[in-house]
Amino acid sequence: xxxxxxxxxxxxxxAVLEDDGxxxxxxxxSQAADHVAFGGVVPEIASRRHLDxxxxxxxxxxxxxxxxxADVSRIAVTAGPGLIGALxxxxxxxxxLALGLxxxxxxVDHLAGHVASLSLADDPPRGAHLVLLASGGHTLLLxxxxxxxxxxxxxxxxxxxxEAFDKGARLLGLGYPGGxxxxxxxxxxxxxxxxxxxxxxxxxxxAFSFSGLKTALAQAVDRGDVSAADLAAAYExxxxxxxxxxxxxxxxxxxxxxxxxxxxxAANRALRDRLAELPVRVVAAPLAYCGDNxxxxxxxxxxxxxxxxxALLALDAYARSPLG
Ligand code: KG4
Ligand code: ZN
Numbered sequence: 001x002x003x004x005x006x007x008x009x010x011x012x013x014x015a016v017l018e019d020d021g022x023x024x025x026x027x028x029x030s031q032a033a034d035h036v037a038f039g040g041v042v043p044e045i046a047s048r049r050h051l052d053x054x055x056x057x058x059x060x061x062x063x064x065x066x067x068x069x070a071d072v073s074r075i076a077v078t079a080g081p082g083l084i085g086a087l088x089x090x091x092x093x094x095x096x097l098a099l100g101l102x103x104x105x106x107x108v109d110h111l112a113g114h115v116a117s118l119s120l121a122d123d124p125p126r127g128a129h130l131v132l133l134a135s136g137g138h139t140l141l142l143x144x145x146x147x148x149x150x151x152x153x154x155x156x157x158x159x160x161x162x163e164a165f166d167k168g169a170r171l172l173g174l175g176y177p178g179g180x181x182x183x184x185x186x187x188x189x190x191x192x193x194x195x196x197x198x199x200x201x202x203x204x205x206x207a208f209s210f211s212g213l214k215t216a217l218a219q220a221v222d223r224g225d226v227s228a229a230d231l232a233a234a235y236e237x238x239x240x241x242x243x244x245x246x247x248x249x250x251x252x253x254x255x256x257x258x259x260x261x262x263x264x265x266a267a268n269r270a271l272r273d274r275l276a277e278l279p280v281r282v283v284a285a286p287l288a289y290c291g292d293n294x295x296x297x298x299x300x301x302x303x304x305x306x307x308x309x310x311a312l313l314a315l316d317a318y319a320r321s322p323l324g
Contacts, residue, residue, distance in 0.1 A: 001071040003058065003097075004298030007090035008082025008110045009136070010034075010041045012053035015294035016065035019073070021302045023120070023249055024065035026288075026295040031055045032177060037177050040166070047085035054093050054219045061294070072103055076294075078300030079107035080318030081137070087317035095312060104306025107315055109298045112150060114262040115142060117285040117293070118301035125283050130256040132247050135263035136162035136177075138245075138324050140209045141250040144260070148303075152323050154206035155252050161239060161265045164210035168235050171214070171221050172228045184234050189233030194226045196238035198245060206253060208246055213238055236270055244274045251280055258283065265318070266290040 001024075006013035015026040031049045035041050062068060072216035077094035080087055091107075098105045114133050118124050130153070131142040141162045161166070162179055169178020173183065196216050199209040217235050220226060226234075247259060261275060261284040275282050289296055307315065 001065075001067050002062070002074045002076055002298050002301060003072045004076040004294040005054070005058070005090045005094055005106055006078045006110070006113070006184035006292055006294040006297045006300065007050045007054065008078045008080070009086060009087050009292060011298075012047050012050050012057050013292060013294035014054070014057040014061035015298050016061050016300040017295070020300060021119075023295050023298070024067065025061045026293055027057050027061045027064065028291070028293050029057050030137060031057055036176055039101055039170060041083070043083045044096055046083055047103070050086055050089035050234055054089060056258060069101065070318040072101055074104050074106060074306045076106045076108050076298045077204065078110045078113060078297055079315065080249045081110055081324055082319065084319045091315060091317045092093045095315060098308075098312060104308045105315060106304050106306050108300045109321050109323060110155055111138060111140065111142070111321050113296045113300045115144060115150060115260070116284075117262050117289040117296035118260045118283055119299045120286050120289045120295060121283050123283065125258045125281075127258075129258035129260055130180030130247075130250050130254050131260040132250075132275075133263045134161040134241065134243060134265035136160060138263070139210070140324065141206060141246065142323065143254050143256065146282050150323060153254060153284050154208060154246060155324070156208040156210065158211035159191040159210055159214065161208070161210060161243060164214055164239055165265065167214050168217050168232070179268065179287055185229050185235060186232040186270070187228065188230070191230070191233035191237045192222055193230035194234035196234055198238055198241045200242070201245065203311070204249060206246065208242065210239065210242070215253070236268075240268070240274050243271060244278070247275065248278060251278070251305060258280060261285065262290065264291045
């Protein structure tokens with residue numbers, strides 16, 4: 001059995017998979033309630049909560065999978081990128097457990113984990129494909145070769161898409177996490193009541209930018225002549241237009257005929273609908289695996305060698321990914 005752990009941000013996650021990758025359980029213990037009063041994730045609180053939650057999450061994942069610790073031969077763990085103190089909780093826990101069990105550890109990059117969440121879709125991409133990863137920390141176009149090799153094609157020049165949702169939500173007086181709240185408010189709004197210019201439009205460099213949209217929203221909120229719901233609808237539409245526009249450019253540049261959609265923002269209904277209009281096969285991660293989870297970390301570890309011994313003792317967490 002594979003035990004997978006994910007503690008890079010504010011969700012403590014554990015999953016159990018069979019050696020062939022079949023998913024037996026996936027537990028996500030959200031800390032959102034611990035951070036809500038601060039309007040965002042407080043790194044020190046996140047680390048402390050991971051310490052409280054990691055052992056119960058593992059116990060729940062084993063229980064749900066009808067498995068025991070003694071069945072675990074490999075531990076997949078997110079080693080980075082993310083909040084370093086939060087990551088260290090998962091990495092240290094995985095190392096200790098592995099040494100106790102005589103198991104090996106497969107360190108997994110969180111971004112490669114999100115890419116692997118596509119394997120949990122009913123009809124996953126086959127062969128090479130382009131992936132749009134949109135989360136709270138990253139907005140990337142990743143080119144995935146048939147053998148699984150990942151190359152970054154586009155990054156954000158400033159904020160991430162999820163950050164744009166979260167900051168926009170705060171400007172509109174909504175709670176944290178802002179993405180789902182802003183999307184819900186946008187549903188009752190009229191997007192034609194406000195206009196936000198699509199970032200980088202007319203430029204064919206493969207990059208994302210969201211900070212100008214946030215500034216434009218702050219100015220519109222200050223003017224106070226458009227309702228919050230209408231602003232939310234227009235703002236969401238502009239974010240979605242930008243993501244779709246860059247995905248189209250990325251598909252043209254790489255020639256890929258399949259687009260994967262992953263990350264927390266992949267749960268956004270408007271984004272899913274608009275991407276479905278592109279003339280390629282679009283595969284979105286299942287809703288349950290868009291946000292952070294350990295099932296995707298376990299999937300990303302498949303076929304990879306586990307480390308043991310001195311290499312395991314030397315395993316460290318990292319805050320920045322070469323992919324990001
Ligand atoms: O992948 P994720 O769980 O964590 C990171 O790795 O960052 O992504 C979290 C992000 C947050 O910014 C959250 O507001 C956003 O995903 N998000 C959404 C929606 N659900 C979550 N953004 C827009 N619409 C949604 N429905
Ligand atoms: Zn994530």
